[in-house]
Amino acid sequence: MTEEQKKDYLYFLFIITVIMLAVLYFTVPERSMIIENQMQWWKEFKETFLGFLS
């Protein structure tokens, strides 16, 4: 196996690990609550900002 092929395998392994961890991280039930809370924050920000501009 050439060095370049080895690198390809390692790269594939790394990407697979990253994807698995991402799935694990973003499928935690609490993630949707964080996102929901932050969407609420940004909604209030938008309203306040538009109010400020007018």
Place this chain on the structure above:
Amino acid sequence: MWVTITQYIFVNVLLFSSWYIYLFTKRASISFVDRLIGSCVLGLAQIIATELVLGLIFRMLYAGPLFWLNVFMSSTLLAFTLWSNNSSTSTMGNVVSELNEKVCGFYRTMRSDTLLVVLFILLAIKTCWIVFIGYLFPSYTWDSLYYHLPIVGNIMQSGAILENPDNFQIDTFINIFPKNMELFFLWNVIFLKSSSITDLSQLLFIIIGILTTYSIAVKLHIGAKSALFSSFLIFFTPVVILQINTNYIDIAVSVLLLTAVNFLLYESLSFDNSSLPVEGHNRKYPLFLAGVAAGILLGSKGSGPLFTIIIVSALIVQEIIKHRKQIYPRDPGEKGNFMRSSMIPYTLYFFLPLIVLGSYWYIKNWVLYGNPVYPMEVSVLNITIFKGLYKKMLDPLPSLIENASYFIRLFHVWTEKTEFYLYDSRLSGLGPLWFILFLPSLVFALLRSIKNKEYNWLFVSILLIVTFAVHPRNWTTRYTIFMVALGAISYGSVMDFFGKKGRITSIIALVLAAYTFLTVNSLCVMPAKIREFMDLPEKERTIARHKPFNIDIHARQEYGYWMWISNYIREGETLAYTFEPLFLAPLWNDGFSSKTVYAGPFNNHDWLRKLKDRNVTYVLLRRHSEEDIWIEKKSRALTGIVEESGRQQVEFQMVFSDDNYKIVKLVKAKKS
């Protein structure tokens, strides 16, 4: 007001620039980025040292003496630097041209990569937002109000660093905590006569943190672009973003550890100085800077000794490996002078600044309480070395992870099973970048460094991983921010290893940074409140008006008198409190120019005399307390009480009252 702002800017510019110009003359031994970091560390050390001298020896820790002492020291340093380099004009010219060249280099590196530009824009926007929020809102976090800021208040009101009477449990902690970082908070209050920007003190440390991460990465042979990208990424850690505008000290502690490690890399085990971005190598300067950083760290937090022991142990092991031939010579020809080549430089340049800047607080505790880390008991193998009040951490574990094993605990915290981020969240805070990208990168880089015998890599990794492993609360994310930096450096190494192929990982990193950017808005600072505060004058932007949710449920009964204090108590006036308040910090006015004193326990014989002896102006009372009943009894009406006390007559005038508290003013009454 403009005078105080000018004074503050002038002394800071002079202080940090004089150290930078001094270090510029050592450019053959220290790289450009390390000189930037070094000037910050030395400037900080000067601030702490001058405050210690004025507060402990002269007991004159006021704005005037502090300003002139620092101006004198920095001017002397500047004059010495320019004089010893003969041509002062050319030195200054070289400093400017180097800065110009480095800024252009930075711009060129940035321009070569769109992802890097986008990441930097996100970082810049968030930083501006943090500065805006930090300026607009007062310090609102629990520990800031509980002890970090009261330490500042106690020192400012007495102009000295003293032990306070142990009236309550928190006073014991206020007395025994190492206070280097609180001295830096004080620096950001004392000249401005306002605490409006002291909650931004940790901004300096995240800047040092980014520079240090970059510098370590470059020393570990990571390319400039990857090093820059990965160092920017440490900023996108939720607990970091949320803590920058608080008077907490966790970013500072982690960054000082990294800074010490960064300078110790000049003491490379691999003897491969090609990794050091300097022409020559004079070990004393980096070693001294490592000692200064470690000294500030030691004197900043109770966990400082643990960090210091690990750094020193790592150094000893490294030196023994480096000088093994001198220590155990196989033939007489190999025998060298280990003492001269290793021990003397370490003692002079590393241990001396470490002890000078960090040991005072522990020696004081040892002398006063018989235990350097009082009130914690120190015992080894069931043998008590130092007696204390507590054998383990007071703070109980969160119930969710209480019975979990070591790794499950970490897994729970790193997957962040919480509904929102908080500056001191115990169950989240390192963010998605750490778990998804940095963690596998760390494993990858570690295995690679073992395989390739990259000693510098192993030195940095082992030192930080051991620090993490032995930390008794390593699942608390704010205590382990330094691991994010190690993860980021590892990610930089992965980027370099995969080259162009790894571009997709950069896109993933940017997406995760953007996700963090969008999801770390503090729920303690809601947009409607920001709008409300923008319309208020500075004096009215108080914690009582802010009502942040993190303290609101406990503090809502206190808002009334907090607001009254911030509105009416003037410089030099003294407020006496008669009970253990929720937080001590709101008992001072905004600039900590008023004074507070505990007027208890109540004794109807000499209580009034005590108040007079302490020049008390106002007394804060609980309704229906002994003091309140005593005043009520003596009065025919709530205002206009005249009480004989010795020769003088004292009048209690009620100036504030709500359902729970009263504030009465002591005024000398006319003799009837």
